[in-house]
Amino acid sequence: MKVLVFGEVVDGTIQNITYELVACAKKLGEYLTLVTSDADVSSIDGRVIKVNAGETNPWHYKIVEKVIERENPDLILFGNTSSSVDIASQLSAKLPVATSVYEVSAENGEVIVKSLSYGGKIIVELKLTTPAIAVVNVGSYNAEDGKGTASVEEIEIDELGVRDGIEFLGYIKPEEEDVDISKAEVVVSVGRGIGDETNIEMAEELAELLGGVVAGSRPIIDQGWLPKTRQVGRSGKTVTGKLYLALGISGATEHVEGVKAKNVIAVNTDKTAPIFRVSRLGIVADVNELLPTLVDKIREIKEG
Ligand SMILES: Cc1cc2nc3c(=O)[nH]c(=O)nc-3n(C[C@H](O)[C@H](O)[C@H](O)COP(=O)(O)OP(=O)(O)OC[C@H]3O[C@@H](n4cnc5c(N)ncnc54)[C@H](O)[C@@H]3O)c2cc1C
Structure with a gap:
């Protein structure tokens, strides 16, 4: 089983969900992480492909598509966060997507996920035909298990032959800074x-x-x-x-x-x-x- 993790970056910082997804991927087999910005990725455990395409934004799905073609993963993991879901949803026309997932397992080359349905009232178990996407809930895996030493491969955006459709201008932050x-x-x-x-x-x-x-x-x-x-x-x-x-x-x-x-x-x-x-x-x-x-x-x- 080969797993591609979509590494989420907000305001130049790797988000905790990335480490959680790596922790999940590690349990399934071979894994690598894709980061589509210029963030410091050194603390992500394992192989990392870095494509500097500015801040994460919806058109980055084109980069993910190219990396899927190049790496042929069986499973692609996204975090259930607004920016990652923006990207996963654009890939859903081509690949099966399971959302609100809180547990992923791989048996005999098949991916089984447990996910919350009807706003969490029902738990469903799904078998996904690979290659597939699982959108994993925040807090499902221990982020510490996904931290380690990265082996980074940088790819120029031109090498992938993708053209950006959206220019990221900046975050509009609330006027008053508040605790997170x-x-x-x-x-x-x-x-x-x-x-x-x-x-x-x-x-x-x-x-x-x-x-x-x-x-x-x-x-x-x-x-x-x-x-x-x-x-x-x-x-x-x-x-x-x-x-x-x-x-x-x-x-x-x-x-x-x-x-x-x-x-x-x-x-x-x-x-x-x-x-x-x-x-x-x-x-x-x-x-x-x-x-x-x-x-x-x-x-x-x-x-x-
Ligand atoms: C699409 C959608 C999205 C939503 N998103 C969210 C969301 O993000 N977050 C969210 O919170 N809700 C959300 N809701 C609303 C949610 O359904 C509930 O209405 C809400 O969570 C209830 O808030 P509550 O528990 O404070 O109030 P209530 O449901 O009114 O509960 C109050 C509780 O306090 C107890 N109580 C009363 N007096 C005391 C006392 N003196 N001491 C101790 N206990 C007391 C009562 O027994 C009761 O259990 C969403 C709803 C929809 C439809």
Whole structure:
């Protein structure tokens, strides 16, 4: 089995998903990574083909096509992120594509994937006719396993004979820089159960004590209690750190899709809340009663 990983670069930096995909590819057989920008690729484990075509953008699918022709991989892995999906979708006219994949295996030359369907309500197992594409969810594999030493082969864009169709002019960044919740190790997340905007202050205090950041479910963002950059879930960000504290969050599928932290602790007054199904520890309590006690206790421990 030969696997080609599409290495994702944003603003000149290799994204963590690239290492996760390499970790996945390593388990399947021979593997190589394609990076279509001038990023520093030295920490990607194994063979890397680098084509300097500026920042990753949708027309780079043409480069992927050429590298597929050249390398003949059985499987091409993309991350389930907006920029990688833009590219994978353009290749879907020619190759079978499985999306929302969280596990890939290879048996007797066949690719089997497990993927989430209907917004995560159903898990499906699919056999793909190779060559095929799997779009893998963030957090499915351990990024550390994909880091190592790269053996880099640089190819000039002219050698591939592709012409760019889109010129990348730059990122339009939000005016106010905000923390990136997808990179935080500890996320204290609040949901509608928090009741009132003023209660977020306590969650912020807890986050500060734990060295983490505050995030929220969609209703919290929609009400303007936290900025859009702090939304966890399908239409927000995916959190992948060590701890996710879900305070007054019901655990709707669209929310849980963005929760890939190693440990989830949930606080909810309803013991049947779906969030408990994905939690390592569940606490049936009123979050606004528990929070002040929790903050006091942690401060006591830290100061003592
Ligand atoms: C296309 C689409 C995309 C979406 N994308 C997202 C997304 O990216 N992120 C997202 O979050 N949602 C998303 N949603 C919305 C999602 O379906 C849910 O409506 C949302 O996640 C619910 O947020 P919540 O858990 O905060 O609120 P609720 O579902 O209202 O849950 C509140 C919870 O708090 C508990 N509670 C109440 N009072 C207390 C208390 N005092 N102490 C402790 N617990 C208490 C309740 O028992 C309940 O479980 C999306 C929906 C659609 C259709």
